[in-house]
Amino acid sequence: VVQDEAVPREVAPRQLTTGCPIDKTMGIVGSRSxxxxxxxxxxxxxxxxxxxxxxxxxxxxxxVHLRDLVASGLLAKEPYRDSATRTRWGxxxxxxxxxxxxxVIALFRWGEQHAxxxxxxxxxxxxxxxxxxxxxxxxxxxxxxxGSLQFVAKVDVxxxxxx
Amino acid sequence: VVQDEAVPREVAPRQLTTGCPIDKTMGIVGSRSxxxxxxxxxxxxxxxxxxxxxxxxxxxxxxVHLRDLVASGLLAKEPYRDSATRTRWGxxxxxxxxxxxxxVIALFRWGEQHAxxxxxxxxxxxxxxxxxxxxxxxxxxxxxxxGSLQFVAKVDVxxxxxx
DNA sequence: CGGCATCCTGTATGATACTG
DNA sequence: CAGTATCATACAGGATGCCG
Numbered sequence: 001v002v003q004d005e006a007v008p009r010e011v012a013p014r015q016l017t018t019g020c021p022i023d024k025t026m027g028i029v030g031s032r033s034x035x036x037x038x039x040x041x042x043x044x045x046x047x048x049x050x051x052x053x054x055x056x057x058x059x060x061x062x063x064v065h066l067r068d069l070v071a072s073g074l075l076a077k078e079p080y081r082d083s084a085t086r087t088r089w090g091x092x093x094x095x096x097x098x099x100x101x102x103x104v105i106a107l108f109r110w111g112e113q114h115a116x117x118x119x120x121x122x123x124x125x126x127x128x129x130x131x132x133x134x135x136x137x138x139x140x141x142x143x144x145x146x147g148s149l150q151f152v153a154k155v156d157v158x159x160x161x162x163x
Numbered sequence: 164v165v166q167d168e169a170v171p172r173e174v175a176p177r178q179l180t181t182g183c184p185i186d187k188t189m190g191i192v193g194s195r196s197x198x199x200x201x202x203x204x205x206x207x208x209x210x211x212x213x214x215x216x217x218x219x220x221x222x223x224x225x226x227v228h229l230r231d232l233v234a235s236g237l238l239a240k241e242p243y244r245d246s247a248t249r250t251r252w253g254x255x256x257x258x259x260x261x262x263x264x265x266x267v268i269a270l271f272r273w274g275e276q277h278a279x280x281x282x283x284x285x286x287x288x289x290x291x292x293x294x295x296x297x298x299x300x301x302x303x304x305x306x307x308x309x310g311s312l313q314f315v316a317k318v319d320v321x322x323x324x325x326x
Numbered sequence: 327c328g329g330c331a332t333c334c335t336g337t338a339t340g341a342t343a344c345t346g
Numbered sequence: 347c348a349g350t351a352t353c354a355t356a357c358a359g360g361a362t363g364c365c366g
Contacts, residue, residue, distance in 0.1 A: 004239075004258045012206035015283040017217045021274025022202050022267065023195065028278065030198070031358060032189045039185050043175035043314060048328050054180045058360050063329060073277065076167075089328075095167045096277045098309050102297040103273055104185065106265035111184025114236065114259045115191065119317070121179035125301035126313040134265040134297045138288035146261050150289040151206060154282075194338060211348050221340050226349060252348075 012151035028072045029100070033057050034065045035107070041075060041097060042104055046090035066091055074100060106134045175314030191235045192263070196220050197228045198270070204238060204260060205267055209253035229254055237263060269297045 029035050036055045045051055052062045069075040074097035079087050093100075105123065112119050123132045136144045192198050199218045208214055215225045232238040237260035242250050256263075268286065275282050286295045299307045 006241075006255045007261070009207045011208060011213075013284055014217065017203075017206075017219070018283065019281045020199070020202065021272075021278055021280045021282055022270045023199060023274075024278035024280045025270045025274035026195045026198050030193065030195055032186065032193055033359070035189050035193070036183070036186060039183065040180075042309070042312070043179060044172040045174060050174075052328095054177065056180070059329065060331085060361090061359050064359090066329095078169075086327090092169045093309070098170070099277060100273055101309055101312075102269035102299055103266065105299050106269050106297065107185045107188045109184075110263055110266055111186075111188035114262060115184055115187035117184045117187045118182045119179075119184055120181065121176050121314055121316050124313050124315055125303075125305060125307050126311045128301055128303050128305065129313075130302035132299060132301050132307050132312060134269065135300055136265055136268050136295060137298055138291055138295050139293035140288075140291050142288060142291065144288050144295050146205070146256070146264055148289045149205070149264075149295065150287050150292075151284055152287055153284050196339075215348095221342095222349065223341090223351080224339055227338090229349095249347090 007147045009147070009149070010151075013153045015153060025103075028068070029074070029103075031065070033061050034069065035104075037062070037065050037069060038074065038097070038100055039104055039108075041091065041093050042101060046092055047088070048091075051091070069097075073097075102134050105132060109133055170310045172310070172312070173314075176316045178316060179314055188266075191231075191237070192266075194228070196224050197232065198267075200225070200228050200232060201237065201260070201263055202267055202271075204254065204256050205264060209243075209255055210251070211254075214254070232260075236260075265297050268295060272296055 029038055033055065036057070037051055040051055040054050043054070045054055048062060048066065051066065052059050055062070066075065070077050070091070073094055075091045076094050077089055077091055080090050081087065108123065111117055124130060125132055138144050192201055196218065199220070200214055203214055203217050206217070208217055211225060211229070214229065215222050218225070229238065233240050233254070236257055238254045239257045240252055240254055243253050244250065271286065274280055287293060288295055301307050
């Protein structure tokens with residue numbers, strides 16, 4: 001049997017739960033549509049109708065989330081030249097949006113391993129063709145497992161100091 | 164100025180959008196509450212009332228999501244001995260739940276960098292004390308950037324073969 | 327093609343109250 | 347402490363139709 005044991009750990013400081021960045025992030029891309037639009041942006045989709053077709057959402061939903069993602073700085077709306085003379089608009093990943101890649105890859109791989117999905121495509125490194133994953137590491141490059149994680153209060157933050 | 168340029172890429176195969184593992188994953192932990200409950204589990208929380216207090220959600224919400232997360236295999240409900248003689252129940256991460264760590268770390272770091280949050284705590288490696296991140300790598304350990312990602316159709320999957 | 331406006335349904339979640 | 351039940355609200359998202 002695969003090991004499935006409890007990992008004994010201390011409970012993280014309570015102040016970690018206030019102003020949680022995960023909470024904020026979920027507020028921006030925490031809906032199915034918004035997350036799948038981000039997926040599509042990484043897949044190379046740029047045009048409105050392609051988002052609608054490939055994410056399989058209603059145009060209204062695409063409209064709302066594309067606007068919100070632009071407002072949140074993950075996507076940028078930019079003009080481009082059509083084959084015709086019309087000016088068209090496309091959505092591309094900003095630097096901030098590109099930084100979202102680990103989230104997308106992590107969600108993809110977890111679902112592939114644990115959510116019982118038939119996945120028809122793989123994400124690989126173009127230079128060597130091997131699958132791409134996320135790893136959890138510290139600054140020294142050590143692989144960090146759950147048991148060696150530590151949650152520490154930042155010294156420059158006061159809970160309720162007298163100022 | 165920080166570079167914020169478009170990364171030219173091919174559009175991924177359309178069949179990647181069917182049965183998408185990101186979609187499945189979002190169906191399981193795609194709500195704010197469910198994701199924050201997972202965060203709390205990584206923070207070391209195990210008891211019902213601690214989830215309610217630390218995630219700051221209604222008991223009903225905690226009840227629903229804890230049950231669903233157990234049903235989805237991310238958490239396990241287990242008895243433990245109280246200081247008194249009563250038997251109590253706690254929720255702990257299963258192996259599948261522990262594998263969710265990269266998602267939580269990635270969401271945390273993206274929000275910290277891009278979502279303008281005051282974060283009072285850090286996540287570090289206990290052995291060296293340095294911050295913990297996610298990296299996107301291939302099997303050979305190469306760091307993979309957006310420009311070197313490739314989306315390839317798996318050969319063993321037929322789109323609509325006659326079988 | 328690339329949206330926005332409106333209507334309608336389902337889900338997520340908080341508030342409150344009740345049970346063992 | 348550890349939930350469950352009920353009610354009410356807010357938001358996600360589909361369907362439809364209109365507009366440049």
